[in-house]
Amino acid sequence: MALAASHRLQDGVLAVETMTRFALAVLALASGVYTYLGVRSLLDGSPTAVFFAAIIYSASVSVAIYAFWSYMARFYPHVIGASSRGAMMGVMALGCAMIIAMSSWLNAAALAGSAALEQHLAETVQDYTADLDQAHQNALAAQSLLPDIQRTSERFSRLAEDERENGALTGTTGSGSVVQLLSQMSSQLSELEAGVLASRERVTTLFDEGRSHLATMRTLVSAPGAIAPRSDDFSAEVVALSGVITSLEQTSIAPSVKRAAEDLSLGFIAPVADGRGADLANRQDQVMQTIRASVAAQSQVLSQAADDILAREPVAERRFVPLSSAEAVLRYAADFIPAWAGAISIDLLPAVLVFILAVVHGAIRRQEERLPFAQRITAAELLEAMEVQRALGRQGIGIEEALQATENEDERTHTDSNITSLDTSVKTPRKGPPA
Structure with missing residues (x-):
């Protein structure tokens, strides 16, 4: 029964030998084809030079894979010793690493290169969207000062009108020094308000332009067709969007607000009291001192608010780096595990065939050892x-x-060996205890 099983296993090994060679050839050819597609995207030069270089490389890969696994299938199943089999396993591991290095990652690039490039573009869109939003927020931060500026300007204007009509501050109606000073402060704040409003329009225009570039970039990411021309158009949109973001960073009105706020206090020029009587002039001086203190306080508030806006973190400079399909597959390998698994499996699947042959040959050897000598000869x-x-x-x-002569010869050899050992022990003096 053991003999029959051993014969069946041997017959099976012989039967699948041709299929094994065919499978190795097909897998090596498939790996070479995908390697050609992957390496072609990495080479630069004329189309003819790229074609022949890719063909030569892929052919070398196919031959190397076929030769390596043919050697392993031929020799590994017949290696019996533990040390020898361990050495063969080391060689196999080294060969697998070299195959992955020269072929598998290019196979993955051919299988998932376009998808990896699209993912790279999509993540770039997300990054630039965040940059545009941050630049827009920084540019609009100064708009939060607009209500305070408007309120202060209206207060000075209203005080000037009340002083002119009712003498609310000095007790004397008419347009005097106090009215002139209040109107001056209201006019300066109105100019600052106009600058902030103009900045809002400019920021809105730039933000709309940036969103238009982002919309074009998103369209390029999901558009059908080859990825290379889309990537080129995407790069052009990135350059335009970077310019918009830079313009937004430079459009912030906060530095202008800070300078205007400092000018309110440092550039305060109070007119000379023009009251005809000493009492009126004294009252005008007192009111102008109060206005000076109010202007200084308002200037400090606006300057501090502008400093808080200027302290915001600016948009970090970002540089878009185009990638090849192979580079994109390597960078986003964790997102394309199925493609990597397929690419590696094409190259390393013959290892399964090698192990199958090793197991079968091991079973044949074990079964033959249990057979009588007459059946094993x-x-x-x-x-x-x-x-x-x-x-x-x-x-x-x-x-x-x-046979009898052979047995007698073995016995004489054994006896001579024992006599030689005994003679050696007699001639060797024994070391006894000291007398």
Whole structure:
């Protein structure tokens, strides 16, 4: 029964030998084709030079893969010793690493290169969207000062009108020094308000332009067709969007608000009291001192608010780096595990065939060891034994006599060995205890 099973396994190994070679050839060819597609995207130069260079590289990869796995399938199943099999395993591991390095990542680039590039573009869109939003927020931060500026301007204007009509501050109606000063402060704040409003319009225009570029970039990411021309158009949109973001950073009105706020206090020029009487002039001086203190306080508030806006973190400079399909697959490898698994499996699947052959040959050896010697002897060994028998017959020696002579020779050899050992022990003096 064991003999029949061993024969069946041997017959099976012989039957699949052709299929094994065919499978190795097909897998090596498939790997070469995908390697060609992957390496072609990395080469620069004329189309002819790129074509032949990619063909030569992919052909070398196919031959190397086929030769390596053919050697492993031929020799590994017949290696028995633990050290030898361990050495073969080390060689196999080194070969697998080299195959992955020269072929598998290019196969992955061919399988998922376009998708990886699209993901790179999509993530770039997200980054630039965040940059545009941050630049827009920084530019609009100064708009939060507009209500305070408007309120202060209206207060000065209203005080000037009340002083002119009712003498609310000095008790004397008319347009005097106090009215002139209040109107001056209201006019300065109105100019600052106009600057902030103009900045809002400019910021809105730039933000709309930036959103238009982002919309075009998103369209390029999801558009059908080859990825290379889309990537080129995407790069052009990135350059335009970067200019918009830079303009937004420079459009902020906060520095102007800070300078205007400092000018309110440092550039305060109070007119000379023009009251005809000493009492009126004294009252005008007192009111102008109060206005000076109010202007200084308002200037400090606006200056501090402008400092808080200027302290915001600016948009970090970002540079778009176009990637090849192979580089994109490597950078986003974690997102394309199925493609990587398929690319590596094409190159390393023959290892499964090698291990199958190793297991089968191991089973054959174990079954043959349990067979009687007569069933384990090969035809060559049988012919050699028959030749020995004929040689002994020509000398007139029978098989039994030859066997008996061999046994006697073994016994004499064993006896001579024992005598030699005994003689050596006698001649060697023993070390006894000291007298």
